Amino acid sequence: MLDAHAVTLSPAETFILNVSLLVIIGWSMWKAEKTLTPGNDAMVLVLLGAFAVSGRVLLDPLPNIQPVTAIVLLAGVHYGAARSTVLATTIALISNIFLGHGIWTLYQAAGWSLVGIAGSLLSDRMTLSGSISVSRVAAFSVAAAFLFDWVVSLSALHSFGAEMLPVYIISGIPFDILHASGNVFFVAWLSNPISEIMSRHNTRRTVVRETVALRS
């Protein structure tokens, strides 16, 4: 009997495959959104959630680089605390079905929810003349990486004492830096198109997407 699936991929080949899948999902999401009637923010959240889950799962081989933080942050800015919390919690739960579910899921959901809530509270500062400010969102996404990672680090208290927490957090700083750089990457490349989609389907407020030159 022929085993047509007996193909072993190298890590590099697997990564190329995963990125290709993510591009297909992103492109499909982009096309699917065009068919939505304006104001359908629930479906936009579903599509963004699917993209974030796919991104987190498919980019898992890269240490701490994933689009979830950037997407939750933008959801907070555009759709507010409540909906970004729903998005954050759902992404954490569904992606952990693939990556591993445990007590840390609660902390990840809390961490990403805090990022969304902070984005909501600072939404006025994330915009310039009514349009999203990529540089400001990018700057906040750096802080969001550390905020999220340190909240998730609290889950380590279930394993050892509080006196070890600072050591645990400090030892994870290289991973925090990678998370921050990944956030800047996703904000730089996705914040304008995602903000455009979110604004078009926003029933909460209007944040018009316009190209904003970076402020040095």
Added chain:
Amino acid sequence: MSDLVALIALFVIITIVGASGRYGENRLKSLSVAWVLFLLITFPTLSTEWARMTSELVDDDEDSHYGLPDIWEGKQVVCFNFPEENAPEGYGGGRHHIDSDGTKFLTDSDWNGSGACIGGFSDFENGIELMDEAVMVSGGDFAYNSTQFSFGMQIDSIGWIEPCDAAPCPEDFSSGAYWGLYHNGQMALVGISDLPLEDDSVVTWKIETW
């Protein structure tokens, strides 16, 4: 540490070069790609250097790795202990630590003695193989001379220090000194060439007297 400084300097250079470009809105896009690629490529070095810089000494005196850097837990280590006044040049003033790639880090100046531990090894099954690797990693600083007897190998000197350099060895043999071998804190019952290792073995040499 020097690798970490070099990485930070390279990161700053990439940022300055990227930020000075006239790409307008795309400047952050190109910079973010450069940052992610740079950090991904250098991440193994970055995380190793950071781990060394932030490592702490194991403080559980029941642990065979007691007093050793915590990044070596679960790994194999060889320690060479010397009396303070007889330490090889560059290894006085406490216990020095050398990682398996030859990088020196974290000197424990409070340690009661001098010398060095060379660790972070894995998969060695025999004591002499691990010791030879540790000597090579140290750049030969702890090279040893030995005599092969019918009952096994005797270590005559380590780092050109003979036991009788550190303790009196009268010709009538009423007292003397030798290089004592310890495995996980216990005096070894066999010689180094016959010593079977565990995944986290700590092999220690120190001068003993009788």
